[in-house]
Amino acid sequence: MKSVRFLSALLSLLLLLSLVSCRGGEEPIGEPEPLAPLAEPREIPAIEEVTGYGNAPEWTDATLATLTYTVVEGGISIAGYVGEAKALRIPETLDGYRVLAIADGAFAATALTALSLPDSLLHIGKGILSDAASLAYLHTPFLGETPDATQYAGYLFGATSHSDNSLKIPATLKTVSLGGALTEIPAYAFFDCNDLEAILLSPKIASVGKFAFFNCKRLCYIPLDGLREIGEYAFHSCSSLTVLSLGEELLSVGIGAFESCDGLRRMTLPFIGGGSEENAYLGYIFGAAVPEFSRGYYPEELSEILLLDGCRVLGTDAFYECLSLASVRISANTERIGARAFYGCVNLRAIDLPGTLTEIGDNAFMYCYYLESLTFGESNTPLQIGINAFSFCRSLRELVLPDRLTAISNSCFASCDALEQIDLGGVRAVGKNAFRGCAALRGASAREGITLADGNQRLAESLQQ
Numbered sequence: 440m441k442s443v444r445f446l447s448a449l450l451s452l453l454l455l456l457s458l459v460s461c462r463g464g465e466e467p468i469g470e471p472e473p474l475a476p477l478a479e480p481r482e483i484p485a486i487e488e489v490t491g492y493g494n495a496p497e498w499t500d501a502t503l504a505t506l507t508y509t510v511v512e513g514g515i516s517i518a519g520y521v522g523e524a525k526a527l528r529i530p531e532t533l534d535g536y537r538v539l540a541i542a543d544g545a546f547a548a549t550a551l552t553a554l555s556l557p558d559s560l561l562h563i564g565k566g567i568l569s570d571a572a573s574l575a576y577l578h579t580p581f582l583g584e585t586p587d588a589t590q591y592a593g594y595l596f597g598a599t600s601h602s603d604n605s606l607k608i609p610a611t612l613k614t615v616s617l618g619g620a621l622t623e624i625p626a627y628a629f630f631d632c633n634d635l636e637a638i639l640l641s642p643k644i645a646s647v648g649k650f651a652f653f654n655c656k657r658l659c660y661i662p663l664d665g666l667r668e669i670g671e672y673a674f675h676s677c678s679s680l681t682v683l684s685l686g687e688e689l690l691s692v693g694i695g696a697f698e699s700c701d702g703l704r705r706m707t708l709p710f711i712g713g714g715s716e717e718n719a720y721l722g723y724i725f726g727a728a729v730p731e732f733s734r735g736y737y738p739e740e741l742s743e744i745l746l747l748d749g750c751r752v753l754g755t756d757a758f759y760e761c762l763s764l765a766s767v768r769i770s771a772n773t774e775r776i777g778a779r780a781f782y783g784c785v786n787l788r789a790i791d792l793p794g795t796l797t798e799i800g801d802n803a804f805m806y807c808y809y810l811e812s813l814t815f816g817e818s819n820t821p822l823q824i825g826i827n828a829f830s831f832c833r834s835l836r837e838l839v840l841p842d843r844l845t846a847i848s849n850s851c852f853a854s855c856d857a858l859e860q861i862d863l864g865g866v867r868a869v870g871k872n873a874f875r876g877c878a879a880l881r882g883a884s885a886r887e888g889i890t891l892a893d894g895n896q897r898l899a900e901s902l903q904q
Contacts, residue, residue, distance in 0.1 A: 497553070499524035503533050509542075516540035516562070526553035526576075541567050547597075548572075552611075556580060558619040566597030572609050578639075580619020582628055590625040592632060601627035610634045617641060624651045626670060633657060636679075640665070647673045649693060664707075669696045672726075678702050685709060687749050694718070698726035703738040707745045711757045719754035721761060730756035734783075737761050742786075746770045753780045755800065762786060769793060776803050778825065785809060794818030801825035801848075809834045815841040823848075826870075830854050836879075840864035847873045849892075861898070863889065874898045 505522030508515045514537035520527065531538055538557045543564035546554060553576040554568070560580050568574060582590040592615065593604035612632075616639035617624065626648030629635060637660035638652075649670035652658060659679040663669070664686035671693030674680065677700050684707040685692075691714045697703065709715075712723040721744075722733025733756075742765040744758075750770040757776075758764060760783035767781075771793045778800035781787060785808045792799075794816035803825060804810065810832045815822070822844045829835070830853040838858060840847075842865035852858065854876040863869075863885040872894030874880065883901035891899055 497526040498528045498555070499526060501527055501529045501533070503536075506533075510536070511539060513537060514539040514559075516542050517545050518542040519545050520549060520551075525551060525573075527551055528555040529557050531557040531559040540564070543567070544569060546571055552576070554578070555616075560619070561585065563595065566595070568595050569597035569607070571596070573611055574609055575611050576614045576616075577612065578616040578618060580617075581621055582617075582625070586620055590628050592629050601630040604629065605631040605633060608632055608634070613637060614639070617644065622646070624648060626650055627653070629653075629655055631655075636660065645688075646670070649673060650675065652677055667691075669693060671695055672698060675699055681705070683707070687747050690714065692724050694723055694728070695726035696724045698724075698736065700725075701738050702740070704740050705743040705745070706741070707747065709747045709749050711746075711750070711753060715750075715752075719752075720756045721758050730759045730779075734760040734762065737763065739763055742766060744768070746773075748772050751775075753777055755779060756782070758784055760784070771795065774798075776800060778802055779805070781807055783807075788812065790814070792816060794820065796820075797822060799824045799828050802827045802830075804829045804832060806831045808832070811835065813838065815839070815844070817841050818843060821845070824851055826850055827853065833857055836860070838862070840866055846870070849873060850875065852877065861901070868892075869895055869898065871895075 505520060506517050507519040507521060508517050516539065529538060538559055540562040541564055543566060545564065545567045547566060547569040549571050550573050551571055552573050554574065555578040558580045562585055582592050583594055591601035591604060593601060593607045596607040598604055598607040612635065614637040618641045622643050623646040624644060628651045630650055631654045633654055633656045635655050636657050640662060642665060645666060646668035647666060647670055649672055651673045653672060654676045656676060657679050658677045664684050665688060667688050667690050669692045672695045674696055675698045679702055680700050681702045682705045683703060687709045689709050694713065711721050712719040720730045720733065722730060722736050725736040727733040727736045741763050745768045748770050751772050751774050753776045755777035757780040759779055762785055764784045765786050765788050767790060772795055773793055774795055775798045779802045780800065781804045782802050783806045785806060787807045787810050789812035791814045797820055805827050811834045813835060820843060822841060826848045827850045830850050832855050834857055835855050836857050837860045839862045845865055846868045847866055847870055849870040850872045852874050853872050856876055856878055858877045859879050859881055861883040866885065867889055869891045871892040874897060875894045877897055880897045880901050883898055885902055
């Protein structure tokens with residue numbers, strides 16, 4: 440029994456030591472090579488660039504003479520097209536008849552390259568575009584039999600479930616525009632539509648369901664700044680997305696919403712992670728169940744993050760070990776940066792901290808090896824900086840601390856071994872080992888009466904010079 444207890448205690452001790460090592464003891468990551476310069480990410484193009492149609496002259500409006508149809512209560516149901524246009528737009532009304540339905544197979548096996556269905560539709564038949572092998576652009580008010588029925592793009596092309604999208608939708612289809620009364624893109628709607636390049640959303644659409652664009656590998660254009668909710672794994676494997684802009688109205692993002700979006704380089708975000716309070720770490724939206732797993736999930740070329748003004752808090756582990764991150768624009772309203780928020784962001788080059796900031800947590804910028812520029816905004820708001828907050832920032836050469844910072848915590852700038860010049864600003868007390876290992880330090884200034892704890896010998900010598 441004693442041996443079992445001993446082994447149990449030994450295992451617990453080993454686990455504890457491994458956690459301590461990972462959270463701020465010995466260096467967890469080897470000295471990295473700087474990132475090679477990245478190509479500028481592709482900006483989201485204009486709609487016309489992507490669709491090739493828009494309101495261009497190629498469109499031909501349908502007439503009753505070019506359609507076969509039946510009269511139904513309140514309007515007509517289109518049964519077929521007998522004209523020769525390649526880009527066909529069907530108006531909401533034709534000779535006083537409201538277009539309410541499209542019958543089964545109405546445009547099947549046609550040579551259409553573009554089709555715009557009216558937002559007035561109440562019913563769409565099965566496989567209206569079956570074997571329409573040249574179709575490149577489609578506008579539709581919904582993706583099922585009715586707005587309330589099961590919705591998936593393949594239905595329009597004869598598929599019986601979302602899993603057949605890739606089999607039935609022609610590879611020529613590059614752009615889909617969604618309008619009508621749709622307020623959400625349903626779960627699995629474009630599942631495995633791997634030839635699709637652009638999605639145009641009506642302003643009414645506020646949410647994207649789970650797995651909605653799963654494996655849309657060529658999708659490179661979809662404006663998301665008006666969304667309020669994004670479901671789990673919604674854009675999984677959309678590897679052609681390079682720029683992503685999410686707006687202030689967003690409330691939640693499901694786990695893995697952008698997992699395997701390996702082409703992402705630039706993101707604009709209203710908060711970090713799955714929401715403003717829960718799962719508030721970036722790795723969550725890339726599929727990491729806990730912050731410590733994030734490193735293996737980030738896109739390898741994700742280099743730039745822009746945070747919108749509504750982002751007031753960067754929580755614990757917000758960007759934990761995001762190795763590729765080189766630039767972050769922090770909101771001018773940011774009030775708190777949590778513990779380990781930028782821990783291990785080895786390629787972060789510069790950070791501007793606003794005057795609204797009141798707290799920087801323990802280990803917040805630890806191991807930011809290539810951080811060269813650190814700027815503090817001035818204000819009357821007191822600022823606190825935690826233990827080890829900037830330790831091992833080995834490229835930092837000059838440091839100007841704000842007047843509103845009155846104390847430096849233990850080991851705060853330890854092992855910043857390129858640091859040469861320090862202006863301690865309003866600091867009155869320097870904690871133990873705050874500048875331990877800063878061997879290059881040769882110049883420092885401080886207010887009279889400052890006190891230095893043990894482990895700051897090099898700083899003391901610099902203040903006397």
